[in-house]
Amino acid sequence: LKKKTSAQQIKNTFEQHVIPEIGDLPVERITLQQWLALLEELADDVPSIADRVLTNAKQVLKWAKKRQLLEVNVLSDIYAKEDLGIERNRGTRFLSDEEIKMVLMAIEESNILPKNKIFLKLCLMFGCRNGELRKAKKTDFDLNRKVWIVPVVNNKTGKKTGREIIRPILPEMEALIVEAFDYSSCEYFLTNDSEETPMSHGSSNSLPGYLMERLRR
Secondary structure, rough: OOOOHHHHHHHHHHHHHHHHHHOOOHHHHHOHHHHHHHHHHHHOOOOHHHHHHHHHHHHHHHHHHOOOEEEEEOOOOOHHHHHHHHOOOOOOOOOOOHHHHHHHHHHHHHOOOHHHHHHHHHHHHHHOOOOHHHOOEEEHHOOOOOOEOHHHHHHOOOHOOOOOEEEEEHHHHHHHHHHHHHHHHEEEEEOOOOOOOOOOOHHHHHHHHHHHHHOOO
């Protein structure tokens, strides 16, 4: 779990959806039927959560079986699509010019911290995964060459290709990047409030809610 970039998110998911249901049972005594009862209910309500629970529970049980801590991985032959009816849809939706204008206006008029406004604007401008920006270090931004280098460890495709992602920095982006540098006193580009740690997933997750509230006005 520690090696996963979304470790805290996975931990929170299990604490919320799995432990209250079967957390009092030794793992070797949790039957396939008990797992399926939990997963099928989740699949009906929140398919993405059911998919996450199944994927990570299978990995944990596989890890334990390989180390002879378990005799069998009861979830080894269970699949999200085939057994739970979960379809992983690739999004095709994109923002129109007018919607982008509205989002930028909502960012400007919101009461969120300036550094968080920069985060949202740069995510929009770069079209990047928010985790790439949250985990970035100041040294990832080469303002002389005008490029942002996303290291392999911080980009999803890099884990498969072994390659960095290189994104161009336009003048409007550079101004925001330089401003963000002033808000961080450590090596990380964006940090949690009053801390020298990279912006957490939870911190970034709360921001869209503020924008939606502003857009509804």
